Each structure stands twice: as C-alpha cells, then as structure tokens.
Amino acid sequence: MTDHDCSDSDDPCLDGTLRLPPGDRSLAGTMQEGRDLMFAELAGVDMRDADFYWAMFNEAMLEDAMMAGCDLRGAVLNKANLRGADLRRANCALDNLGGSTDFIETDLSGADLRDANIGGADFTDARLIGAYLSGANAVSIMPDRPTCFRGADLTDARLTGAHLTGAIYDDWTVFPRRFKPEKAGMVLYSGRRKPRQ
DSSP states (O other): OOOOOOOOOOOOOOTOOBBOOOOOTTTTTOOOOOOOTTTTBTTTOOOOOOTTTTOOOOOBBBOOOTTTTTOTOOOOOOOOOOOOOOOOBBBSOOTSSSSSOBBBOOOOOOOOOHHHHHHHEEEEEOOOOOOOOOTOOOOOTTSSSSBBBTTTTTTTOBBBHHHHHHHOOTTTTTTTTTTTTTTTOHHHHHHHHOOOO
C-alpha cells in the first residue's frame, strides 16, 4: 500500500493525517483493520472492498468516497463527512463482540447505502438527507442492540425496500413525507434522551 508521502517539507500533512487525492486506489481491497483514520482526507478516494473492521474515521472527510463492499463492522465514523459516498453492499452491522458501527452526527446526505447491512448501526443525530437506503438491512442480529435512528434526519431519503424491523427512532427523527415508521416495523424509543456534548 502506498499512502501519500508526508516527508516532503512543503507538504502540510506533517501532523500525520492521511491525505489522498480523489481517484486514488491505494486502499482498495486492502486490510486496514483497526486503523486510525481520524481526520483523514479521503474525498473521492476508491476504497472499494477494503477491510476497515474497528477502524476510526472520526471527523474524516469521505465525501464522494467509493466504499462499496467495505467491511465497516465496529468502525467509528462519528462526525465524518460521507456526503455522496458509495456504501453499496458495505457491512456496517455489529462486530463479532456485538459492538456497533457508529455514524453519530455523521453527514450521509446523498450517500448510497443500497443493499448495505446496517443492522445494529448507530445513526443518532446523523444527516441522511436524500440518502439511498433501498434494500438496506437494518435488522439487527441482536434484538437488544437495534439499529438506532434517534434524532436522525432522513428527509427525502429513499427507504423503499429497506428492512427496518426493530430499528428505533424518537420524536426528533425526521422521516420522508408520508413515511410511517410503525408500518415499517420501527419502534419508537421512549427513554430519556442524552444531552448533546
């Protein structure tokens, strides 16, 4: 694997942040299990079929990234920018220990999650405006670890054919017009809402 070389004295990446140009394929199909990619700048990068099990993508720039078929189980993508990212067929389900893939306060507006496995993922306060979730599987294999959409904004999201049985939402969750979460098998969360930090 060839990451962007940060040794050039004129290069602004002396902080160790991974920066790759759009279209770069150096991460596609690679094993990146547990890798720290916090603050990484990977907009438009082709990472298809890579293994990011337990990887850390907090506040990473992943706009228009190609992540179809990636293993993201247990990964943390909190506050990342995934606008327009291709996550088709990605595995974002619970990890082998029952830990969730976290998209807390992540911007997934316009992202393509068609046929992705998102069972048990946490989308608390995430923006999924206009996201494609057709055929996505949000049914968790562990009923006590449901997929969470508390406070998520799903305005204009495409939910036709999404499997949402058991996924939870709350009074702050925004759905597309005419979408009835209870008819999709979703469950209204009535517990106390944790204050934002």
